[in-house]
Amino acid sequence: MEWKEEGEERPLSQRPEWSDVTPVPQDDGPNPVVPIAYKDDFTETMDYFRAVYFADERSLRSLHVTAEAIHMNAGNYTVTLSNLDFDFAENLFLENEAIGRIASRVEAVVWHFRRLILEALNADLHEELNFIKKVANGNPKNYQIWHHRRWVAEKLGSDATSKELDFTKKILSLDAKNYHAWSHRQWVLQELGGWEDELDYCKQLLEDDIFNNSAWNQRYFVITKSPFLGGLEAMRESEVNYTVGAIIAKPENESPWRYLRGLYKDDAQSWVNDPQVSSVCLTVLSAKRNTVFALSTLLDLLCHGFQPSQDFINAVDALKTPDLDQSDSNLATAVCSVLGHMDPMRVNYWAWRKNKLPAQTA
Amino acid sequence: MDSLRSSSSFFDREKHVVFLQMMNQLLPSDYQGQEINRLTLAYFAISGLHILGALDEVDKEEVSSWVLSLQAHPRNEAELNNGQFFGFHGSRSSQFPRDDKGVLIHNGSHLASTYCALAILKIVGYNFSCINSKSILTSMRNLQQPDGSFMPTHVGAETDLRFVFCAAAICSMLENWSGMDKEKAKEYILNCQSYDGGFGLIPGSESHGGGTYCAVASLQLMGFIEHDILSKSSSSSIINVPLLLDWSLQRQAADGGFQGRANKASDTCYAFWVGGVLRILGGYKLIDKKALHGFLLTCQSQYGGFSKFPGQLPDLYHSYYGFSAFSMLEEPGLIPICVELGIADIAAIGH
Numbered sequence: 001m002e003w004k005e006e007g008e009e010r011p012l013s014q015r016p017e018w019s020d021v022t023p024v025p026q027d028d029g030p031n032p033v034v035p036i037a038y039k040d041d042f043t044e045t046m047d048y049f050r051a052v053y054f055a056d057e058r059s060l061r062s063l064h065v066t067a068e069a070i071h072m073n074a075g076n077y078t079v080t081l082s083n084l085d086f087d088f089a090e091n092l093f094l095e096n097e098a099i100g101r102i103a104s105r106v107e108a109v110v111w112h113f114r115r116l117i118l119e120a121l122n123a124d125l126h127e128e129l130n131f132i133k134k135v136a137n138g139n140p141k142n143y144q145i146w147h148h149r150r151w152v153a154e155k156l157g158s159d160a161t162s163k164e165l166d167f168t169k170k171i172l173s174l175d176a177k178n179y180h181a182w183s184h185r186q187w188v189l190q191e192l193g194g195w196e197d198e199l200d201y202c203k204q205l206l207e208d209d210i211f212n213n214s215a216w217n218q219r220y221f222v223i224t225k226s227p228f229l230g231g232l233e234a235m236r237e238s239e240v241n242y243t244v245g246a247i248i249a250k251p252e253n254e255s256p257w258r259y260l261r262g263l264y265k266d267d268a269q270s271w272v273n274d275p276q277v278s279s280v281c282l283t284v285l286s287a288k289r290n291t292v293f294a295l296s297t298l299l300d301l302l303c304h305g306f307q308p309s310q311d312f313i314n315a316v317d318a319l320k321t322p323d324l325d326q327s328d329s330n331l332a333t334a335v336c337s338v339l340g341h342m343d344p345m346r347v348n349y350w351a352w353r354k355n356k357l358p359a360q361t362a
Numbered sequence: 363m364d365s366l367r368s369s370s371s372f373f374d375r376e377k378h379v380v381f382l383q384m385m386n387q388l389l390p391s392d393y394q395g396q397e398i399n400r401l402t403l404a405y406f407a408i409s410g411l412h413i414l415g416a417l418d419e420v421d422k423e424e425v426s427s428w429v430l431s432l433q434a435h436p437r438n439e440a441e442l443n444n445g446q447f448f449g450f451h452g453s454r455s456s457q458f459p460r461d462d463k464g465v466l467i468h469n470g471s472h473l474a475s476t477y478c479a480l481a482i483l484k485i486v487g488y489n490f491s492c493i494n495s496k497s498i499l500t501s502m503r504n505l506q507q508p509d510g511s512f513m514p515t516h517v518g519a520e521t522d523l524r525f526v527f528c529a530a531a532i533c534s535m536l537e538n539w540s541g542m543d544k545e546k547a548k549e550y551i552l553n554c555q556s557y558d559g560g561f562g563l564i565p566g567s568e569s570h571g572g573g574t575y576c577a578v579a580s581l582q583l584m585g586f587i588e589h590d591i592l593s594k595s596s597s598s599s600i601i602n603v604p605l606l607l608d609w610s611l612q613r614q615a616a617d618g619g620f621q622g623r624a625n626k627a628s629d630t631c632y633a634f635w636v637g638g639v640l641r642i643l644g645g646y647k648l649i650d651k652k653a654l655h656g657f658l659l660t661c662q663s664q665y666g667g668f669s670k671f672p673g674q675l676p677d678l679y680h681s682y683y684g685f686s687a688f689s690m691l692e693e694p695g696l697i698p699i700c701v702e703l704g705i706a707d708i709a710a711i712g713h
Contacts, residue, residue, distance in 0.1 A: 109470055112517045147520045177626065179563070179570065186566050213624040217568040220557055225566070254612060254624045261605075262557025296608070345618075348648040349611050 011041070012048045012068075017061055023047030024054055042072050053113050058120035066114040070135060111144045115151060125152050129163060140171050146180045150187060161192040169201070176205060177214045186221060195226040210246055216255040220262055236263050244280045252290035257297060272304045278312075285315040292343045295319075295335050299353065302332045332357050371659060373693050374666070378685060379416045381666025382407050385678055386420075400453035401432060405478035406682040412485050412706050413685045415695055422486040429479050434471045436497050447505050447516045448497040449476035449532075473505060473514040477528040480535045484709040490536070499541035502529060506542055510550030511564075522563040523554055527576035530583045531703055544584045551577045552600060558624075559605030571613060571622035571635040574606070578639045579702040590644030603643065610639050611648060618653030619661075630661045630668050630680045633687035638701040641690060651691055658687055 012018050025047055049069045052062040118128060132149050139145060149167075153160040168185040171178055189195055199222050205215035223235040240263060246256040260280075264271030271277055278301060284294035298312065308331055316334050324337050336354035340347045386407045408425065411417050432451045436442035449471035476498065483493070505513045505525070512525035526547050533541045553565040554577055560569025561577035581587045581601070588594055591603060613620045613636045619628025620636045633654055640646045660672035661684065667676030668684030686704075689696040700710035 108472070108515065108517075108519065143520060150520075177623070179568070183564055183567050190566075211625040213626070214568050217556065217562075221566050258558035258609075258624070265557050345614055345616070345650045345653060346611055346648070348650070349645075352648055 012044055012065070018048065021048060021051050024050035026050070045069050045072055049110060049113075053109070058117045060121065063114065063117045063121065063123075066110050066117065067131070069110045070114070108144060111148050115148070125156050126163075128152050129156075129160070129167075133167060136167075136171065140175065140178055141180060143180070146184055150184060153188065153192070158192050161188065161194045164188040164192065165194050172205075176209065176212050179214075182214055182218065186218075189221075190225070195222070195228050198222045198226065199229070206246070210250055211253050211255065213255045216259050220259065232263070232265070239263055240274065240276050244276055247280050247293075248283060250290075251284040251287075251294060252292070254293065257293040261297075261300075268304050272301055272306050277301070278306060278308075282311055282315055285312075285319065288319065291319060292339065295339050295342065299332060299335045299339070302335070303357070330357075370662065370664075373659070373688050374662065375414055375693075375695050377664075377666035378681065379411065379414050379419070379666075381663075381676065381681060382410045382414070382416070383419060384666075386411075399475075401429070401450060401475045401478045401482075402452065403678060404429075405482055406678045408482050408485055409705055410678075410682045410685050412709065413689050413696055413699060415697055417485070420486065422488075425486050426483060426488045429482050430493075432475070432479060433494070434469050435494060436501070442497055442500055445504050445516060446501060447471045447473070448501040449473065450479035451475055469516075471515065473502075473512060473525050473528040473532070477531050480532060481703070481705050481709075484535060484703075484705055487709075493536075495536045495538065498532065499536060499538055502532065502541040503543070505529070506546065508546075509553075510543070510546035510548070512542075512547075523551065523561065523573050523576040523580070524563065526550060527580050530580040534583045534703065539584075544586075548581065548584065548586050548600070551580060555601060555606075559602055559607075559609035568623055569609065571620065571632040571639075574610065575635040575638050577601075578606075578642050582642050582702045587642075589642065592644035606639075607643060607645050610636050610643070611645065614649055614654065617657050618650065618655075619657035620654070627671065628657060629670050630658060630687070631670070631683040633658060634683040634690070637687055637690050641701045646690065654687070655691055658684060658691075 013023070023044065026043075045065065045068045049065050052059075052065060117123075118125070129149070129152055132145060132152065136142070136145050136149070149164075153164050165185065165188060168181045168188070171181040172185075175181075189198065199219070202215050202219040202222060205212055206219070209215070219239075223229055223239060224232050229235055240260065243256045243260045243263070246253065247260070250256075260277065261271065264274070277297070281294045281298045281301070285291055285298070295316075298306075298308075298316075302308065313331055316331060316338060319338050319342070320334065321338075321341055324334075324341070333354050336350045336357070339350040339353075343350065385403070404425075408417075408420060411420060429450070432453070434448045434451065436446075436448050442448065446469050448469070451470045452472050452475040480493075483490070504516055506529070507513065507521055510526070511521040511523075512529045513519055513521050514525045514528070529542045530547065533539045550565075551561070554561045554563070554567075554573065556562050556567075556569035558569050560571075561574040562568050562570055563573040563576075567573070578587070578601075582589060586600055591599060592607065612624070613622075613632065615621050615628045617628050619630070620632035621628050622632045622635070637646060637649070637654075640649060657672075658668070661668045661670070661674075661680070663669055663676035665676060667678070667681035669676045670680050685696070686699055689699045690701070692698075698707045699705065700707045703710050
């Protein structure tokens, strides 16, 4: 089931196997809004697609025309705008991922029909996985492709587990943050299994790039949902150790700070009481570099009732600039003031936070 | 001089109007892959012109006719209840006439197209009492899943927060919530809140600007969270507001733009998605508007429109969200928008 036969570049209208088919043109009606300038081969392919779709012909040639339609519709290619009276130097292109977020992509109908044909022909779905892989290579952010992949994997069941984990791993090796790949991978793990090596995989990705927020998110997913680990509370201690290490390495990295907080989801008291949490703040503050997240974490701790030792007061004092109120004995307000300086983008937020502080915060 | 970089230090409204008019006239063939999303593209163009204060350029009658011609109508009560969704198609290519026996075999109605269709009709001031809303609302329930999420079409496709938003916006515009089970939808949304306060597009996924917008806008439309919750003294809410606020504000990066996820590059459209979240919560005043303004101008194209990243070529999607972002920044000449519906305020409340 090759999607494009070698050397088969003839238009459909000139191929003998299509001679009995009357192509169905698109009826735009009068005054279409945003009419699109079609290329001839696209028009022809879609005319033949409409013909077999309308006739509900679930055959091999129908399968081939869906492949051609997919190839054309899924394109992220550029064209010159020479046909427009405009002085462009380069090409104009569409951000497919962006459009895909609002509405399903164009091949929705084509892919749906392809699935009907695959079922009717009782097609080899492992072959279909290969077809998808080829199409996905050029279009890793196409919703339709991922949905189709899931449909095939669902039919194959656990036979597909390792292939799916390999496939997503391959896509992620090219773009470690591909949202579709991560969603698909999570689906595979939950529906088909394969959890055993997932924590290791996250560790590996974080070694490659400790700033990869997708990998941190996946790590959270694994520790909370893997049937091989004990769940969030059981994993908490080891995860706190791991996260503290990541923070110390790169205190300016937002991800581990959020992750640390996440380890105490729904249990703020334990988060406040864990000495490792406050201690990592102190460590970073004392080093006086990249202190913003340490400061905001300290602020949150204080707002949740944390009782700071003199060390914290001294560490924050040391970060004050001469223009700040040196006598401000309220640590939380001092932290807000320092943050206003250290994180000027959010100066309004820190002022607002200062304003909202309850009177009795330390 | 780099030919791709905008030469202006101001929002070039005139150029953007020309850009949209060009899009309206004839989209280049590169957009042919978006054939089924023609309604979505029309929404960007028309809503964009509206926000820019240039809606007079649009023939409202023509637009209404075209949009309404894309609505799928059930022939009778039996057909309405056969499990299909009767909404709007994205374009003519998924729309087929009934066969010889009058049976509608191919109904490509899509939830997102339906949202765009209704939004456009609101914008051009179409009389909503003339719309067959009963078939939309009745059949829309077929798209809602047991977990509360929505499929975009009845033929089967991915479900995620984008379509929950579309459903909520549709019900809101039709002023009728019989189209969805709000409680179930709320549950699904809450399951999408990540450990860091943002929302992913599906439960378990990484928190994301677009997902967070869909979550918060939906909850607001459905009445589960108050508008401007930050200025209210009550501290309880079904979502973790402080964490969400902190996450959202942290999305404004060092270059002044907004990123969609932590540690990713700033992108024009998140000025709307994340900015919109902040606006709904009542926290928009907390951002650095000057820095955002500066970033957005680096994404403004000398040909009109906006690109995703600085110095690149514009596209219709990022242009539309760029205009929306400038409206939120109260750019003179632009009209205010109703963030949770994604249309101008005046369109939302009725002409």
